[in-house]
Amino acid sequence: xxxxxxxxxxxxxxxxxxxxxxxxxxxxxxxxxxxxxxxxxxxxxxxxxxxxxxxxxxxxxxxxxxxxxxxxxxxxxxxxxxxxxxxxxxxxxxxxxxxxxxxxxxxxxxxxxxxxxxxxxxxxxxxxxxxxxxxxxxxxxxxxxxxxxxxxxxxxxxxxxxxxxxxxxxxxxxxxxxxxxxxxxxxxxxxxxxxxxxxxxxxxxxxxxxxxxxxxxxxxxxxxxxxxxxxxxxxxxxxxxxxxxxxxxxxxxxxxxxxxxxxxxxxxxxxxxxxxxxxxxxxxxxxxxxxxxxxxxxxxxxxxxxxxxxxxxxxxxxxxxxxxxxxxxxxxxxxxxxxxxxxxxxxxxxxxxxxxxxxxxxxxxxxxxxxxxxxxxxxxxxxxxxxxxxxxxxxxxxxxxxxxxxxxxxxxxxxxxxxxxxxxxxxxxxxxxxxxxxxxxxxxxxxxxxxxxxx
Numbered sequence: 001x002x003x004x005x006x007x008x009x010x011x012x013x014x015x016x017x018x019x020x021x022x023x024x025x026x027x028x029x030x031x032x033x034x035x036x037x038x039x040x041x042x043x044x045x046x047x048x049x050x051x052x053x054x055x056x057x058x059x060x061x062x063x064x065x066x067x068x069x070x071x072x073x074x075x076x077x078x079x080x081x082x083x084x085x086x087x088x089x090x091x092x093x094x095x096x097x098x099x100x101x102x103x104x105x106x107x108x109x110x111x112x113x114x115x116x117x118x119x120x121x122x123x124x125x126x127x128x129x130x131x132x133x134x135x136x137x138x139x140x141x142x143x144x145x146x147x148x149x150x151x152x153x154x155x156x157x158x159x160x161x162x163x164x165x166x167x168x169x170x171x172x173x174x175x176x177x178x179x180x181x182x183x184x185x186x187x188x189x190x191x192x193x194x195x196x197x198x199x200x201x202x203x204x205x206x207x208x209x210x211x212x213x214x215x216x217x218x219x220x221x222x223x224x225x226x227x228x229x230x231x232x233x234x235x236x237x238x239x240x241x242x243x244x245x246x247x248x249x250x251x252x253x254x255x256x257x258x259x260x261x262x263x264x265x266x267x268x269x270x271x272x273x274x275x276x277x278x279x280x281x282x283x284x285x286x287x288x289x290x291x292x293x294x295x296x297x298x299x300x301x302x303x304x305x306x307x308x309x310x311x312x313x314x315x316x317x318x319x320x321x322x323x324x325x326x327x328x329x330x331x332x333x334x335x336x337x338x339x340x341x342x343x344x345x346x347x348x349x350x351x352x353x354x355x356x357x358x359x360x361x362x363x364x365x366x367x368x369x370x371x372x373x374x375x376x377x378x379x380x381x382x383x384x385x386x387x388x389x390x391x392x393x394x395x396x397x398x399x400x401x402x403x404x405x406x407x408x409x410x411x412x413x414x415x416x417x418x419x420x421x422x423x424x425x426x427x428x429x430x431x432x433x434x435x436x437x438x439x440x441x442x443x444x445x446x447x448x449x450x451x452x453x454x455x
Contacts (some may be wrong), residue, residue, distance in 0.1 A: 019091050048076075101150070115145060122135075178191065196312065200353070214249050215241075231315040234317055234321040339380075406421075
């Protein structure tokens with residue numbers, strides 16, 4: 001597909017400063033060779049130096065020196081050699097006075113090019129009757145466009161540390177940035193809940209409560225905060241997720257909602273709940289195909305933000321099913337890339353993020369008692385290194401009949417917490433609950449269960 005470019009309406013002086021900045025900042029050089037077409041530069045000399053920077057950066061991620069340029073000029077035609085050497089020497093001696101201005105203009109230009117490329121390619125696909133491909137291309141293109149920036153986050157000097165801390169404390173961010181889980185012992189460890197910018201993982205074997213656990217986290221945020229929740233559905237049907245939220249919020253049994261066997265009073269309760277949470281919960285189906293990526297997640301968060309519905313908590317059910325927009329050598333590497341991207345999204349968009357991951361099966365015996373640990377995560381242990389919090393769900397068949405599970409708080413910020421909490425669980429109402437704390441201590445278990453456990 002032919003790619004068009006926006007007009008590169010920057011004169012030779014701007015381009016000379018751009019080249020000087022590229023020679024001083026490898027990050028700017030990387031982005032320039034990716035987004036700036038060499039053929040649009042002002043002169044043969046500009047293009048020559050740009051090309052030398054590009055070849056060196058792509059070869060070993062370093063910048064060329066003037067001595068290296070001089071050596072290379074020996075291979076250039078004699079009639080060009082003197083002019084190019086004089087030009088390159090002038091660029092190496094240039095003091096960049098307006099680096100922020102240059103970065104802003106290059107960012108603006110690169111974004112225009114990204115828009116043009118996305119528009120033209122999507123139009124070609126659409127005209128070829130590939131409507132879904134055109135739609136997917138636009139979504140990916142939007143993600144690319146918003147991710148373009150020649151600037152990096154500024155560093156913070158230690159001299160400013162106390163000012164930043166005081167501002168953080170005065171703004172109430174220490175408390176307001178945490179999303180409670182309504183599980184008492186977990187919120188104590190988290191000092192109030194999962195913090196915005198953090199990534200939490202619920203680890204469990206298949207069919208052991210991952211989706212219900214994520215529904216619980218979304219519901220806890222709705223019930224304890226005035227903030228918003230965005231819940232992405234990658235597994236199961238959209239209708240199942242809706243029924244689970246309705247059941248969890250109303251405490252009406254799931255099967256009654258599914259068969260519409262509810263009373264008039266219960267129906268009024270559902271209407272009341274819908275009005276209460278109508279502006280605070282967005283359910284986003286991503287279960288129509290198997291190619292959704294972290295870029296789709298980020299694009300939707302940006303869309304919600306622009307619509308005035310920026311989430312405080314993002315729930316993804318579940319991240320193991322996501323793809324990454326860049327090519328990976330194998331599934332393990334792709335999983336690592338996905339979780340790194342989710343952590344980046346949580347930090348850049350200032351949201352707390354809960355997801356779930358599959359565990360390796362420790363034993364074939366479904367009623368053998370054991371406790372999953374973070375090391376039991378499937379495919380890539382890097383997911384654990386990336387996450388801020390890993391909790392595991394553990395339940396034998398007998399424990400399920402008794403109505404509770406063992407909730408292991410395994411790792412928080414790379415520290416073993418190794419705390420096991422018994423959660424009273426009711427799958428019919430989609431909840432882990434007790435009237436008092438949301439959990440039960442061993443001494444609170446009925447004596448007959450304690451005897452069974454001991455045996």
